[in-house]
Amino acid sequence: MSNTEHGSDDAKYVIRTEEMNLWYGTFQALFDINSNIKEGIITSLIGPSGCGKTTLLRSFNRINERLGYVRINGSIQIFDKNIYDGDVELSQLRKQVGMVFQRPNPLPLSIRQNVLFGWHIHNEKSERLSRSEQNDIVEKSLREVVLWDKVKDRLNDKATFLSLEEQQKLCIARLLPVKPKVLLMDEPCSALDPKGTEAVEELIWRLRGEYSILIVTHNMAQARRASDECIFMLMGKMIEHGGTEKVFSDPQQKETADYIEGRYG
Ligand SMILES: Nc1ncnc2c1ncn2[C@@H]1O[C@H](COP(=O)(O)OP(=O)(O)OP(=O)(O)O)[C@@H](O)[C@H]1O
Ligand SMILES: [Mg+2]
Structure with missing residues (x-):
């Protein structure tokens, strides 16, 4: 593992895992994952199909637990708190750690209601917002994703x-x-055409800094142009983690080089 040597001393870490292993029933999908993921940057996760990218990502907000047969050991710390400690509230964790899926999954509600939905499930009824506070949230969030100008006149249309x-x-x-x-x-x-991909990549890049972003991709060109650091996984193990340009131009592990040169599927 080379991930102990990357990064400068003053970097802050948003996620750290130590000796983390994960099983689906009796099948072990992740092995001894030690990672330090830095705050405020984009980290990409690459590797062949089935290597455990989705599994690792989903461990970071404990969404894997929906499946009753998942077992994890080792530790995952998010901002120095082990997310598997007994006193961690899942709703609090999922507020801190949001998730975007392969296929866009808006609710069959209006654009406006979709934006407000997350706020409503994460806040007590007693903190109900006034209409104008709601409007502010909707506008601010849609501006942040560069959608406001396109949809501001049809906020009540169905998002689908x-x-x-x-x-x-x-x-x-x-x-x-x-x-x-x-x-x-x-x-x-992955569900978008090239133009949509470019637009969403641009957006992700804009969000960098304010948010720490972890992105799984099959698309090597995307990982290369749209991430600061890159993690290469193979068969449930983390093989290499470093600055993206370095991982691509001067990989330290033979397996990484083989993958980047297209020798695996
Ligand atoms: N719900 C599940 N139950 C049992 N095994 C699973 C489950 N989800 C994934 N696996 C297995 O765990 C391993 C890792 O799968 P995972 O989906 O994390 O890989 P991936 O790198 O995201 O692959 P892809 O690039 O195809 O999305 C695979 O062998 C897969 O078959
Ligand atoms: Mg996957």
Whole structure:
């Protein structure tokens, strides 16, 4: 593992895992994952199909637990708190760690209601917002994802009528009102055409800094142009983690070089 040597001393880490292992029933999908993921940058996760990218990503907001047969050991710390400690509230964790999926999944509600939805499930009824506070949240979130000008005159239209690119931006906007620290994205552009991909990549790049972003991608060109650091995984193990340009131009592990040169599927 080379991930102990990357990064400068003053970097702050948003996620750290130590000796983390994960099993689906008796099948072990992740092995001894030690990672330090830096705050405020984009980290990409690459590797062949089935290597565990989605599994690792989903461990960071404990969404894997929905499956009763998942077992994890080792530790995952998010801002120095082990997210598997007994006193961690899942709703609090999911507020801090938002997730974007492969296919945009807006609710069959209006654009406006989609943006407000996250806020409503994460806040007590007693904190109900006034209409104008709601309007502010909707506008601010949609501006952050560069969708406001396009949809401001049709906020009550069903979100499912938007293009896939717009739906994916909306799904990102929906996370923002609860002010997450981390955004997990599992192949967020895979359902989009090249133009949509470019637009969503640009958006992700804009969000960099304010949010720490982890993005799984099959698209090597995307990882290379749209991430600061890159993690290469193979068969449930983390093989290499470093600055993206370095991982691509001067990989330290033979397996990484083989993958980048297209020797695996
Ligand atoms: N719900 C599940 N139950 C049992 N095994 C699973 C489950 N989800 C994934 N796996 C297995 O765990 C391993 C890792 O899968 P995972 O989906 O994390 O890989 P991935 O790198 O995201 O692949 P892809 O690039 O195809 O999305 C695979 O062997 C897969 O078959
Ligand atoms: Mg996957």
